Amino acid sequence: MPDKREWYRLDTAAKIYPSISQTHNNTTFRLELELDEPVSRENLQEALVKVMPRFPTFAVTLRRGMFWYYLEPNPAIPVVREESGFPCKRLKDFINHGFLFNIMYYKKNVIMECFHGLADGAGAIEFFKTLLYEYFKLRGYDMDAEGMVLDADGKVPAEELENSFNAYYDAKGESNKLRVPKAFHIMGTPNTDGGIFLTHGMIGLKEFLGKVKEKGVTVSAYIAALLIACTAKDQGLEYRKDKHPIIISVPMDLRGMFPSHTLRNFISFANVGTVIEGKIEFDRILADVSAQLKAGLSKESISANINKNVGFEKNPFIRMTPLFVKNLVVSSSYKHFGEGGYTMVLSNLRTAQFPKTMQAHIRQVYYALGVSDMNPMNCVVVSYQDKMVITFARGIRETGIPRRFFEHFSKELGMRVEIRGNEWSGQ
């Protein structure tokens, strides 16, 4: 049943995205499902039209208000297109009747590219799952949702539309400080034509989980520590005087910590890192990062983060500042307080779970994030069935960091690593 709201405020995390995506930042993420047969455009379009009323927060367009951007229901119909051009297109390059996401197909792949202001990965995957579920039904397959897919004909619960940051904001609670240390930033040669390289490395999930368990840490901690070690080696930080810390920003889905069912953004970030002084010792970095991650992802720290962000948004002075001033201030201050405070994002979408009837037609799941000028590389992880796919998105030509990273698995851990990715002429 469609929801009849006339407009939506952007959620707390999303408030910043329209301002920073105007200039140097790419705030698009990408979900891609590889199916077992070529995609039918007609069926996908039909499925998309069917599911749109069930997801009112996706059926919107971005508008400028006097003080904030806001989302307004979009009466148009989003169009499914064959993918062309580079992955993770910037918001300004979305040509989809004003919608803030694109559904595309290419051979056997169904792709969703989504502006982060609309939803986070967990919210978008719910939309994507329902879309694919309806698509498979239109293809004539017998489907059983097993309670894992939102019903396209179902009612829209108000909790799916809520700004969960507001729901868990405590005005009197402790809040984190705004000040962040300046992080080291990766140097490199920007890609021609502004394209992004996506390099997917596939490894055995069980085998890797076994190795991680041996170390007594989490997957995110292990990969974050490895990223720090590889970045330090590749950028020669052992020998450089630059003593800025390498900081990995790890977003966390807060739905596991708070009982929220929102399909909008509900994430928080834990920044973990270390200053490289002298020899790079992976085990020391791993111990440091693991402890920092545990502390950063504690409920107290997350609550303090929510209080800081919502408190900022509710500040009367900030509320009354006209949007064009906010845009100027946010896009420049984000360089210092936002992306200036980390070297790379590491996003772990964990295991993508689908009902068995859908799994039978999905070969692999891929996930990617757009990069910014200041931090031209990021890393994302998603697991599906027996494989873990680790994806590097690069806005630079140099491949030293992903090379060292995947060589750790293939040479040091002796694991089988399969590499896939995009390429273009003139790269």
Next chain:
Amino acid sequence: MNYCGDCKVYVDGCLKDCPLCGKRLTDSPSENELYPHVAKKKFVDRKSLTMEYLSFATFVVICVCIAVNLLTWSGHPWFLAVAAPVLYAWVLVRATILSDLSAGLKAFLQVVTLTAMFLAFDYVGGNGLGWSYQVLMPLLLAAGIGYVDFYSYYHKSYWRENLLYAFFLLLLGFLPLILYLFGVQIAFAPLVLSTFASGITVLGILRFALRQIKLEIQKKFHM
């Protein structure tokens, strides 16, 4: 899958070189099953290049006029008579004919820049400000308001895009009347026209679009 002995990884057969170390793995790659091939941009964007040349030429022409005018100063700022139409031509071509801005903004820009250009002509003409603000300004305002009213009526789905500029024009429509009340001489017929255009638009909004306007204000001001 090909194998890169240097990195010890298996590489998709569609990739000619190892994406990690760059080593050549095959000379006959298969088609990429995950991503479409993107060809290198071969064209130069001639339109934007031409615009850059033209904007530079405009800048040079105006600077030269100002410099000559100042160096041969005779108490007469004739450079305005050159700069104003050149700048107006830019607004006409770049922001009106070639742009996809909303009709409301285009109408607003036209009214403001045309008025400014005629004020400049009037001033340079040596008779002080006269016909430009006494006759042309109210006429242009009435025409602008009328255009936005009709456009919004015939293109109802675009009314939101035009709202802000229609509101500015509507306020400006009362300017001749305010000036007249403060003792500034304004031609009667143009004054009546612009005031009538603004007044009838306000009444039309109150009668037919009040609910939509209230909702729009709620959204724009986050109320």
